Amino acid sequence: MTNPNDPIGLRGAVDLSSLAPRAQSPADGAAPANGGTDPLIVEADDQSFGRVLEQSKTVPVVTVLWAGFSEPSIELVDRLARLVRARQGRLLLAAVDAERSPQLVQALQAQSVPTVVALVAGQPVPLFAGSQPDEVIEQLFDQLLELGAQHGADGRIDPGAAGDEAAEPVEAPLPPLHQEAFDAIERGDYQAAETAYRTAMAQDPRDQLAVAGLAQVRLLGRLQGKSLDEIRNAAASAPEDLEAQLSVADLDLSGGHIDDAFDRLLSLFPRLDADGKTAVRERLVELFEVVGTEDPRVAVARRRLASLLY
Numbered sequence: 001m002t003n004p005n006d007p008i009g010l011r012g013a014v015d016l017s018s019l020a021p022r023a024q025s026p027a028d029g030a031a032p033a034n035g036g037t038d039p040l041i042v043e044a045d046d047q048s049f050g051r052v053l054e055q056s057k058t059v060p061v062v063t064v065l066w067a068g069f070s071e072p073s074i075e076l077v078d079r080l081a082r083l084v085r086a087r088q089g090r091l092l093l094a095a096v097d098a099e100r101s102p103q104l105v106q107a108l109q110a111q112s113v114p115t116v117v118a119l120v121a122g123q124p125v126p127l128f129a130g131s132q133p134d135e136v137i138e139q140l141f142d143q144l145l146e147l148g149a150q151h152g153a154d155g156r157i158d159p160g161a162a163g164d165e166a167a168e169p170v171e172a173p174l175p176p177l178h179q180e181a182f183d184a185i186e187r188g189d190y191q192a193a194e195t196a197y198r199t200a201m202a203q204d205p206r207d208q209l210a211v212a213g214l215a216q217v218r219l220l221g222r223l224q225g226k227s228l229d230e231i232r233n234a235a236a237s238a239p240e241d242l243e244a245q246l247s248v249a250d251l252d253l254s255g256g257h258i259d260d261a262f263d264r265l266l267s268l269f270p271r272l273d274a275d276g277k278t279a280v281r282e283r284l285v286e287l288f289e290v291v292g293t294e295d296p297r298v299a300v301a302r303r304r305l306a307s308l309l310y
Contacts, residue, residue, distance in 0.1 A: 039157055041081050044094045046103040052094045056119035058155035060091055060148040062127075062141075065098045065105060065115045072131050073114035080116070083137055089157040090145055094119075118144050121151040123294065152209055175200070181213055190221035215289035222250050242268070242276050246283055253287055261287060262301040269308050281305065 044052045044063070052061055064080055066073035077095050084093040098105050098113050108117050111129065118125040125147065127140055148154050174182060177200040184193035194217050200210035223231075228251065234241070235248035245268055252261035265280050272280060284305055288298045 038081075038085075040085055040089060040091070040159055041093045041095065044096050044104075045101045049094075049096075049101075049104055052092075053119060053122050055092055057121050057153055059089070059157060060125075060144045060153055061094050061119040062091055062144070063094045063096060063108070063117050063119060065096045065101075065108065065110050065113050065117075067098045067113045069099075070113045076114045076116075076131050079134065080137070083134065083141065085159070087141065087145070089159045090148075090154075091141060092157060120144070120148050121153050123151075150208065177203070178209065178213065181217065185217060185220070188224075190217050190224060193217040194221065212289045212292070215286045218286065219250055219254060219290055222247065223254060240271070242272065242279060246279070249283070249287070253290060258291055258295075258297050262297065262304075266301065266304050266308065269305075281309070 042052070052063065055061055062080060062084060064073075064077055066077050068074070077093075080093055081095075084091045096104055098110065104110075108115065108124065109126075110117075114131065115129045116127040118127055125144065127144075128136075132140075145154070173179070177196045181193040181196035181200075184190070184196060194214060197210045197214035197217060200207050201214065204210070226247070231244075231247045231251045234244040238244045245264060249261040249264045252258075252264065262284070265284055269277055269280050284301065288302065291298050
């Protein structure tokens with residue numbers, strides 16, 4: 001169980017990516033429980049969980065796996081519903097019948113019911129198995145809301161809404177500089193977006209969303225105007241050319257080939273001079289921010305980089 005006295009964080013060990021595409025299908029929306037009358041409590045299963053993942057990008061979602069044969073799990077669902085309602089739309093509860101959702105049971109690595117796992121920005125946060133007192137759950141919810149704020153999942157669901165309208169969380173507005181950067185990205189002005197993120201970081205050096213946003217927009221800017229064939233041909237014809245290898249690593253990462261991007265640069269690193277090693281290290285640190293520092297692939301690459309440095 002997560003110790004409520006220790007900060008909780010996003011966990012990368014559980015891969016829910018296979019369930020995410022279902023969020024694109026309107027027919028697969030997670031249906032609110034109680035006939036759709038409670039917007040803060042939804043029922044979910046293997047087919048509808050993609051929708052829950054999408055909602056977790058706006059508010060943290062407390063997911064409880066229960067079963068009809070387990071009276072403690074039924075009792076816990078009722079208590080969690082009460083505690084989630086008390087948060088007035090800042091949390092959502094997804095109740096999953098474990099007997100009807102074998103894929104979720106496996107994906108969430110549940111060994112028993114009840115098991116409670118939160119979702120923040122599409123990533124799982126294991127909370128506890130079995131039952132816990134209300135005061136422990138309240139402490140975990142406090143930490144969960146803090147984590148949600150750190151990852152942009154700090155919106156709110158209207159507790160008074162019902163039906164289809166209730167299923168849509170209300171997104172919190174972006175801070176002005178973040179909105180400015182987003183608008184610039186929308187129109188393809190990556191330089192303006194970079195300037196907005198840098199200003200946000202100057203105003204608040206702890207603004208991790210601005211740090212990640214800057215890394216992402218710099219990646220987009222480096223790839224702008226270049227074709228896939230151009231980048232790959234340049235890297236293949238000049239395997240020792242640092243700029244060519246940096247570019248193809250950018251391309252790999254933007255296409256989702258994250259391990260390939262990291263391996264390319266880490267394999268090149270030992271053969272470079274001091275300036276080249278500095279350039280690769282700085283690029284890797286930037287790519288780590290693009291992927292997300294909680295991602296397990298980043299942790300592996302970071303350890304490998306540290307071993308090369310020291």
